[in-house]
Amino acid sequence: MVSVSALARAAALERRFGDPFDTTNPLGFKEILVCDERGDTFAAGEEALTRFGMNAELVPSAFGGRFTRLDDLVAVGKVVSRRDPGLGAGYVTSSLLAGVCVWLAGDDDQRRYVADTLMAGHRLACGYHELEHGNDFTAADFSARAVGDQLVLDGRKEVIANASRAEALVLFAATDGRRTGQAHSQLLVRRSELSGDGVVELPRFSTVGLRGVHLGGVAFRSARVDAASVLGVAGRGAENTMKTFQLTRIALPAMMTSAVDTALRCTVLHLRDRVLYGRSALELPHLRSKLVDVFATLVAADALATAAARSLHVYPGEGAVHAAVVKYCLPRLLMDAMNELAMILGAHSYLREGPTAIFQKLMRDVQAVGVVHIGKAACRMALLPQLPLLAKRSWESANAPAESLFAADADLPPLEFDRLRVTGNGRDHLFAGLRAGLADLAGLRGADADLIRRCAEPLAVEGRDLRSACTALPPAELGVDASPSAARVVDRYARLVLAGVCLQTWLHNRGSGDWVSAWAASVLGRLVQGGSPRQLPGNVEEQLFTELVSRCADNRDLTSTGRPVFGC
Template sequence: MKVTDPLIDSGQVDLHAFDRALGDPTDPATPLSYARNAELDRDERFPADICRELDRWGLPRLYVPAEFGGALTRYDELVAALRAVARRDLTVAIGHGKTFLGGVCVWLAGSPEQARELGADIIAGEPVSWGLTERGHGSDLLAGETTATPEPGGFRVHGEKWLINNATRGTLLCLLVRTRPQGGPRGFSLLLADKRRLPADRWRPLPKVPTHGIRGADISGIALDDCPFPADALIGEQGAGLEIVLKALQLTRTACTALSLGAADQAVRLAEEFAARRELYGRRLIELPHVRRVLGEAYAALHAAEIVSVLAARSVHTLPQEMTVISAVAKSYVPTRVDELIAACGELLGARAFLTEVHEHGAFQKLERDHRVVGIFDGSTFVNQHVLINHFPVLARGHRQGTSDEEAVARAADLSAPLPPARLDRLSLLARGGCSLTQSLRTANRELRASAAVGEVPARVAELAEELTDSCDRLHGELALIPPASQDVPPEAFEAARRYEQCFAGAAALRMWLHNRAPGQDPLWLEAVLTYVLRSVRPPGRPTDGEVFDRLLDARAAGRPAAPPTSVVAS
């Protein structure tokens, strides 16, 4: 598809055309073909030509809020666009999408002038990076040693930021720096480093770090030696850096789920196409009962992850005060489930899951390597579950008191409902009312039972919803007994966090069904997702009937509707 005009600009966001322009990755003539991606991966080269094509089509405009000159008005559209790229190649999606992560702090706390100038740079194709981590400190941001000493007219910055995506390519870097010698929660600030304005002899790029996956990505760093920064490089107030970062992570963690969804799309496609062609024991592989079960369950896992991701992205608009919990759940749940899905699909592919020159140019082994890093981005699974654990008391209290914002949940789940503008000023580090989605599960369950009573929903689906609701109630009783802890968190707390994530996914699926169902529609995908999530919530030893996964795969093969609705491209 030849594109002469941007597909994404301030007046239009044509995601269907954007998806079509990306093309079929099995066609070597497309920009993101499996053949081209494999070549770049072997050579460990950054996909610069492909990124320039994405720039030409207007993707950077989706990284910039509309009020600052971009096209970002809905966060589910951003997720859909990144997913479309990631289903072709994760290295490209990660390398290009990093610019959104680099700009978020400015959208949250920068001056209007900073935001408009940065927006113009991004739309012009300038990469932006986010320099949080340092060598030896990992995700412990409070241990950061890069210092910014205030001086007349600005700051003197000294130190290194390391393992930073696009640190060398990025024209601009948003840096978290220590502005008080003693550090602490109010001891860090954010500076926007514009390499074009910094003296060349006071900073240098650190070498690219070889990586197992995303080999072509620019994972490197920057060293600054008493480098002068102008006063207008400060983002927000001095000392507010950590708070701004923690709020920004609520948006970036949500956006990162798009990378996992794209990887899952690709993994299931590769596995299903291989199983449909491969013959074994005189039959096609896809005709074997075990293979059908694995593929059907993979689709259920993909649907669960997709629902969590889409609802989280829409909640930015309707439930910003709860995004600290919602984003942590989404970032922990979606990459973990997709890692499991990729492993299951890899078993079906057998040796071809490991070969670099066979079956679509070794696309599967590349995506498996590439996706491993997604769970680490913007706080590892462990870090995000820790955020959730520290919210256990308010989650339990809110569930007990019933403080759910039912209208906001409905607007997030109803894909036909217009979304209000995102109120990023309402992001909070503490979801004081708990989580409206899980609190409203009993209401959703009542609605489903009413549908079952008049024959609109099979009794089996209503039974699954009832079981999920009861399990969620019992879990919140357990959460009330687990105290928050900054260190020495017991293993039982992390197990409770994993079960909470499954309850969240089940509640999201119920809401997605109730608010988007068509008359007479078969709730097959809902039954499959509920069965999938309940398997992890039920007591050990209780068997799960996986027959619904077989029916899910059969429905897809027959061309019957068997997937949850989404508001944007998910083909």
């Protein structure tokens, strides 16, 4: 569970936005869809966030803000994405991406300026992408050349959220082409410096998903800015970027889980009111099973994101591994869930009017999470080279992961940016969760423990096989030209990390209700290699279905917390 103060803030924001299904609510789905159809920003939503002081969630408490825990930030951000992922991407994500760069690498003056800018309600933007290079930001052509006490900027930055609306931009630039690994820097450029003939705003890009986000760009031609714009030490841009991505690659997909929550809720409500074969569609066994699968997947995705967010506080040196796992796993899990729901809804999944109209927008917006910021292939390449060392150094010897990664009411140490590392250095407590969890299970008795043990034991065997496979990987199989079989090792690794997280989440929260054991058994059973579920007692599905329908009726969150939503 996130901290009490963050729970209160999330509840206050839920009340401010109200019930999105209410057609008279000016902050509800009806108005959100009107803006989406036009490709406009949801202005009423932005105004509500400004009045709430959403930017304070992005500013560390040392600078007057409310940011102390990453899972707190995610909890408040979920309230926004639950209604409109585009509003979250445009208002929260843009400033978060830029702000984290400053908190990690900026000097006191830069941090104070950014804190004051955000607290005053202004936006930040972050420019990494150049369309020609995609996610390979280190191939940047955009350059910053030192001339006296100034930097001369040349090149383009494209697909930047809020490029034309931001008070300041963080730009990734080539600053020294002679030094491999130290050729780039991050720059904090203020809007007041972006004037004159040397700076041209590029036209806005139109998109299929996240239509309300202002995606633009900036072209520079011998534009001059103060040399003090560099964040941190010149030449450390790539290193600092990889560290800041550890926060954002966890937080952004984690916030998007609430969009799938809404899609699942929308589907349940639709089926409840739909009559098929003379009875409510919710009574059809096949549809009930599909809904339960999506519910279990959604809780598992949320559990993984929560554990990884907390691990940055507890094991900051492992963030490079855990962040890549989250960005690798969550988009696939969330899109698999959305595709399943679309199959259930049929034609109602793409209608742009009526009670299910919000689904087609959510479908487009969630799909974007797989490519925004970084794609799956890039995450695979970030993980693959680390696997042999992880297998040799920690998978069999690491201690059990800390309880605070999973327990609902856990406290966390402060997030220390200076303890983040570019690689995991062979340490990985999340993967160790599976082996350690089975050791804890050995001392437990009862039907639930026996059920979970039967589901988890085959996964432990897979874990031992994976360790052997990873230690045997030759250097030639660890780069971008790795064979398909080597690349699939990452799939196996990510699946077992998810299994370990789910097992540990059950161990530390099993007193929260019968549904928790049913969920853990369902997820672990389906994660066994081969894809065929373990044979589970008949009451497992019934317990999960009852929990799902009850939460939808009571307006409660559909992830692990079950907290009230929509201002209830």
